[in-house]
Amino acid sequence: MTMLTDTMRSAGAQLRQNRRLAIGAAVAALLVWVLALLALDGAIDGARARIETRQRDLARAARLADRDWTTVAAEAAARRADAEQRLWPIANEGLARAEFQEWITVAARNAGLARVQTRLELGEAPGAGPRRLVASLTADLDGPALERLLATLATAPRLIVVQTMRLSEAPVPRVDLLLATFGATNNTEDKK
DSSP states (O other): OHHHHHHHHHHHHHHHHOHHHHHHHHHHHHHHHHHHHHHHHHHHHHHHHHHHHHHHHHHHHHHHHHSOHHHHHHHHHHHHHHHHHTSEEESSHHHHHHHHHHHHHHHHHHHTOSSOEEEEOOOOOOOSSOEEEEEEEEEEOOHHHHHHHHHHHHTOSSOEEEEEEEEEOSSSOEEEEEEEEEEEEOOHHHHO
């Protein structure tokens, strides 16, 4: 303890005798103080940002709590029913695939495409949820007829998605489309 006290007295005496050393020590102390203030300011800004984030989260939670969830559930059920109406009905897998293929072929021919060929692709294995039915369509390329077909697909009562479209020029201009739809099984037992 006496050694520490002696060192402090010696340093104090040197600071009083040497003006440059005193100014240097004061500048160093001032720098440490400024750096401490800057670090404190950064910590305050970080805390303020965290508080503002939590306040926004709480306000959002309060808005969600005030919502009429029965209305939201009813709207979601209505949207789901609308979406399910656009699914291809699947009472029997083979029959649904044949109807999908026939619908595509008739739509392509009605649009004016020539030499239409449709082929069903392997779908996904049966499981829970909507089934995916995939078909490829190949026909002679005719721009206006292709536009009519795409418009028919877009306005079809069932959801039909054009996954890929490839146009080829040689030897005869052709169009290849990969079409997909989604089907729902019509199990009356599941709905009870």
